[in-house]
Amino acid sequence: MRNKNKNPEEIRQIPLSSPFIQQDDIKAVVDVLKTRWLSLGPKLPEFEEKFAEYIGTKYAVAVNSGTSALHLAVKSLGIGPGDEVIVTPFSFVASANCVLFEGATPVFVDVEPETFNIDPKKIEEKITSKTKAIIPVDIFGRSSDKEAILKIAKKHNLKVIEDSAEALAAEYKGKKVGTFGDCAIFAFYPNKQMTTGEGGMLVTDNKDIYDLCSSYRNQGRGAGGEWHEYIRLGYNYRLSDINCALGISQLQKIDKILKMRANVAAEYTKRLSKIKGIKVPFDSTKDLKVSWFVYVMQVDASKGIDREKFMEELKKRGVACSDYFNSIHLMGFYKEKYSFKPGDFPVCESIAKSTIALPFYTGMSKDDIQYVCDKVEEVQAYLSGR
Numbered sequence: 001m002r003n004k005n006k007n008p009e010e011i012r013q014i015p016l017s018s019p020f021i022q023q024d025d026i027k028a029v030v031d032v033l034k035t036r037w038l039s040l041g042p043k044l045p046e047f048e049e050k051f052a053e054y055i056g057t058k059y060a061v062a063v064n065s066g067t068s069a070l071h072l073a074v075k076s077l078g079i080g081p082g083d084e085v086i087v088t089p090f091s092f093v094a095s096a097n098c099v100l101f102e103g104a105t106p107v108f109v110d111v112e113p114e115t116f117n118i119d120p121k122k123i124e125e126k127i128t129s130k131t132k133a134i135i136p137v138d139i140f141g142r143s144s145d146k147e148a149i150l151k152i153a154k155k156h157n158l159k160v161i162e163d164s165a166e167a168l169a170a171e172y173k174g175k176k177v178g179t180f181g182d183c184a185i186f187a188f189y190p191n192k193q194m195t196t197g198e199g200g201m202l203v204t205d206n207k208d209i210y211d212l213c214s215s216y217r218n219q220g221r222g223a224g225g226e227w228h229e230y231i232r233l234g235y236n237y238r239l240s241d242i243n244c245a246l247g248i249s250q251l252q253k254i255d256k257i258l259k260m261r262a263n264v265a266a267e268y269t270k271r272l273s274k275i276k277g278i279k280v281p282f283d284s285t286k287d288l289k290v291s292w293f294v295y296v297m298q299v300d301a302s303k304g305i306d307r308e309k310f311m312e313e314l315k316k317r318g319v320a321c322s323d324y325f326n327s328i329h330l331m332g333f334y335k336e337k338y339s340f341k342p343g344d345f346p347v348c349e350s351i352a353k354s355t356i357a358l359p360f361y362t363g364m365s366k367d368d369i370q371y372v373c374d375k376v377e378e379v380q381a382y383l384s385g386r
């Protein structure tokens with residue numbers, strides 16, 4: 001079936017993502033704007049305390065992005081030049097960049113074909129005397145294998161930083177992600193389950209990590225010290241009270257949001273699993289409760305279906321989509337710096353070549369989901385010559 005030559009204006013446009021902002025969110029932000037405390041006011045500790053309580057950690061440090069949170073996590077663990085950190089090549093680039101920020105070396109380990117998360121069976125062969133930490137990512141809202149990773153970390157005396165940026169409230173064996181490692185990070189860009197516009201959070205049970213990160217985030221200020229008393233090199237990674245107020249408001253309804261997102265995912269899977277040649281996301285097992293971040297399907301490259309062409313055809317039909325994610329080790333400067341080549345991490349590379357993120361957001365209507373699924377079916381039929 002060919003896309004009829006419609007005037008583009010007549011083609012329905014479905015966005016890739018859309019934040020879930022309601023009147024209470026708007027009021028929360030406007031209320032802060034009416035005060036004198038636009039930053040470093042009462043909303044910052046309130047957001048941190050409520051977030052830590054929700055996750056189940058002792059402490060939380062709000063920062064201006066998930067990337068900043070990752071940077072502070074690496075820095076607060078004392079990782080630096082000469083050290084190696086185990087990371088996954090299938091993630092957002094910041095998951096590996098944060099190691100480079102401190103002059104250490106990211107060491108990639110291939111992923112599992114079903115969950116797309118770091119494969120614990122392949123970690124130990126990459127551990128050397130220089131390895132200091134593992135950064136498992138809970139990709140697309142699905143927990144990595146925490147038990148296996150923690151066992152390896154304990155055996156080799158390694159730190160664990162959970163990159164849970166995409167997995168707020170996802171669970172591993174009944175326990176929320178973010179409560180397993182030495183520390184963990186979350187992110188609140190507008191495509192995330194909850195948003196603060198831009199923003200991130202580091203959580204930990206470790207008072208030393210908490211104190212260090214609180215100081216680093218605010219120019220290296222000493223706790224309780226005078227405004228201009230800086231006791232270490234720090235940054236401006238602060239999150240304003242305007243952002244924090246939005247965070248508090250979003251967090252208040254996060255369980256409702258997650259339920260709505262799970263409903264959208266279920267509706268997609270019901271429809272898409274009937275289309276021959278389309279692989280729907282890995283179903284949760286009893287150990288894994290998914291927190292739906294994105295809905296990523298796979299096309300069958302082995303049957304000659306070209307992912308780029310598939311996306312092009314979807315976009316022509318008004319369906320926004322994206323290649324989530326490209327292999328980090330094959331990106332420009334990683335490839336150059338470490339001489340990586342295609343085939344180095346074959347599982348990651350084959351996933352990266354076949355995945356397509358479809359429009360996905362809280363409250364997406366059944367009608368819009370239906371439309372996207374119709375177009376996926378149409379493009380699949382078109383490209384497979386049916």
Ligand SMILES: Cc1ncc(COP(=O)(O)O)c(C=O)c1O
Binds near residue numbers: 064067187200
């Ligand atoms: C896995 C992962 N880690 C880290 C980040 C970085 O978060 P931010 O964009 O807030 O800096 C993201 C952002 O999408 C992410 O997906």
